[in-house]
């Protein structure tokens with residue numbers, strides 16, 4: 451979409467303002483009258499997803515990492531132990547996949563929980579393609 455500078459009027463590629471019957475959703479907003487206005491087709495897109503990773507270190511106990519995975523990532527004890535061992539052996543491992551707001555909350559919760567228990571456990575976000 452392209453706009454006139456001063457008036458902020460939309461212009462189409464034809465050089466003339468778009469007509470209200472174009473599919474631009476701004477023309478289908480609340481009119482203030484009692485007239486029902488048909489909504490345009492919503493352009494829905496899946497939200498981007500983020501991997502929450504746990505990172506290895508030499509000081510956090512294995513039991514604590516298993517507890518974190520069960521507590522914050524809803525893993526079973528067996529699943530949590532597998533993920534913890536992968537982090538221990540490979541340096542990092544996937545704790546879960548979430549939309550951004552949930553993922554950043556998980557990271558903050560894990561970091562605060564680890565800090566409160568005196569462990570240097572690190573947790574990171576990675577955007578998925």
Ligand code: TYC
Pocket residue numbers: 504505506507508509510511512515534535537538571572
């Ligand atoms: N490497 C730690 C140890 O040997 C265990 C550990 C696993 C720490 C996973 C962090 O994210 C981690 N005690």
